[in-house]
Amino acid sequence: MLVIVVSLAVLAWRMVPHPVGAARTYGKYQGKAVTTAKSALSNVETVRLAARTAAAGNAFGPYTTVVISDAEEGLSGVQGTFDSIQPPDDRADALAQDLDALLSDALEHVREARVAVRRGVLDELATVAEPLTDDAGKLDAFKEQHS
Amino acid sequence: MKKMLQITLGILTAIGGFVDIGDLVANAAVGARFRLGLAWVVLVGVVGIIVYAEMAGRVAAISGRPVFSLVRERLGPGFGLANLVASLFINFLTLSAEIAGVAIALAMVASVHYILLVPFTAVLIWIVVWRLPFERMEQVFGLGGLALLAFMFALVQFGPDWGNVIHQATHPSIAKEENIFTYAYFGIALFGAAMTPYEVFFFSSGAVEERWTRKDLALNRANVYVGFPLGGALSLSIMAIASLVLAPMHIGVDTLPQVALPVAVVSGKIALACAILGIFAATFGAALETGLSAGYCLGQYFGWQWGKYVRPREAARFHVVVIVMVLLGVLVIMTGVDPVKVTEYSIVLSAAALPLTYFPILVVSNDPDYMGDKTNGPVLNFIATLYLGLIVIIALATIPLMIITKAGA
Amino acid sequence: MTEGRRVWAGLQLLDRQLIAHEERLAGCIDDLELIASDDGDQLHVTAILSGPGALAYRLGRRRFGRWLRRVHACASPTGDRDSTRIPFNVVTDIGSDVKLGLDAEETGSASAERWTRDHVISHIPGSGHAPE
């Protein structure tokens, strides 16, 4: 019985989306930034992979659409969560601006890919998704640099 | 001949029926995150479900008593009731996750947001529960689940360096950015996905629905000893292909569609279509199993007439429970909770709740009153006791780990 | 029935499944009725008590049981707070379940089942069709 009560509590707590608690030190903030970059990277790479696959004729439209729009949702969610954290100091502020720029670019390019796939022009998808290669590289570099 | 056919069918059904949204998500996510570092857990889990289901199936065949009757008879009405509440709650989480899974599978071919498909899904599920005979139901979705073999196909076509694969699987190591707690947490998730209580509620209740007798013990063994390991192999291939295609690209699995991505990448459209069909059948089948399991648990605890072997009007409360559960599941999913999160919780808590139902089965399968001369042998008892210890430890570790790792975040 | 046979009530009777005519599942043995013999120094089992009322009474000593009893009191569709009393003489066999020589309609939790059937299930098309 106890197990259930506790897990219910944990569950309720985890299932409602809530902003990540404020980071008091630069170190903590940097940690959160890295986690953010990681999940952003995961979403960007997903879109690239899905786009390449669809362009190569290995995946059909509806599926690709779902994968890409999920990734878009995920990415904007990640960005929203990160923005909700107060940078503790000026260095953190700078860091926030760097990462936020990366996230915004990525989100923009993902959106373009989603529009393309919704229009059903799968063969152009590769070119549309091209800029994401750069975004992925930058996110990866950011992640490495700060962890 | 007819017997052989029945047994083959049983095995195929068991393979297809083994995998559900928990296995899909857990194996793909773990593969992408830990590569094959946790593959061994799947083996441990499969052996566990084999031991557990074989006992439950044998008890049901010999004594005609399904799991939850035994829970109440051996643990008493008080503890049995607490147990019922816990099991219903976890079963409900799983049902919700499966419903979402079906809707998402449909969304992958319909390109409509899955939330819009949830009510439709629920109606489908209910119609099948209401109308389709038990055996037909089991076979249709079990065999449909075989389409998941697309994952195995993709794995073979990818043609990994098998030596390296084996080495990775047999020399588990924790990646630098992971810690022992997340490793353990996802280990429990995998274990819970492989050894889910509802599978056993359903398996033993199904044995009663199909009127198993001691003549069917061979069928029981075939399902369990052949079907489940092959189902486990299927789970492992989902993990392996994710570790080969997604992990190198730093892709983490946060959604169900991502699970099928490696298949498309490696083997193309047709295979992708199969994978999606498989995901549909597997989650739909599991939605039926969990929905019915809710009715089974309640009906068996209170002694109501339950089951699909009688007309719905003759098992009224049973069918009402199933309907209500499916509706509640729909509500939960419609709130927009992340289905993958729901899945993770359902399997982790499943692992935590295992001792509650495993223990009575273990005792009764040794009780001559119920089993006559078909009680457990010493070897089985030895293994079964080890597993009792294991699942008790897991049950104790789960909640703390959940909190430490922020549920694997 | 074998004379002089011995059973442990808690182990072999309580909480067992009741089976009525046509193999119908008809509730559990939630409790047993004991009646003192005329001279008062022996207790005999005269009836099976089955149904939410009996279960609630048995759990009644715990907080949950009192709650369950209240719930049953108001939720009980037919308003019967009490459980069904099944005279022991209708028992035809005692094994891993207990077989009764009467219809499921006449037993323990039948009233709630009947209510659900008549007010909910029977209004849904196909409720009367055999599944096979």
Next chain:
Amino acid sequence: MHLSDLLHSQVLGADGASLGSVDDVRLVQDGPLLLPFGAAFRVEGLMVGHRSVGTRLGYVRRGVRGPWLLRIIFAALERRARYVPWDDVVAWDGRTVRVGKRRDELGVVVP
């Protein structure tokens, strides 16, 4: 009276010391005829101990075979209990059973 009243009753020995509570009730089928069933079950004796999960498993009373480890543990628990023949019961008011013997005069539970 309900069997559950008996099952939950406290048990006091001749010296007034508590023996625990009634964990199970042994019935013998030699009462008055209840046709067509046959002779009624009569309360023959009580298993008196300190309620625990073990009392619901019957490792001693029903000779449950294994597994070895569980048998050791739960048989031991079950043997801590005492068997009180109904003839040794002086009075039962529905809550408390008074026994005419002391703990050390009582035997253990047998199948």
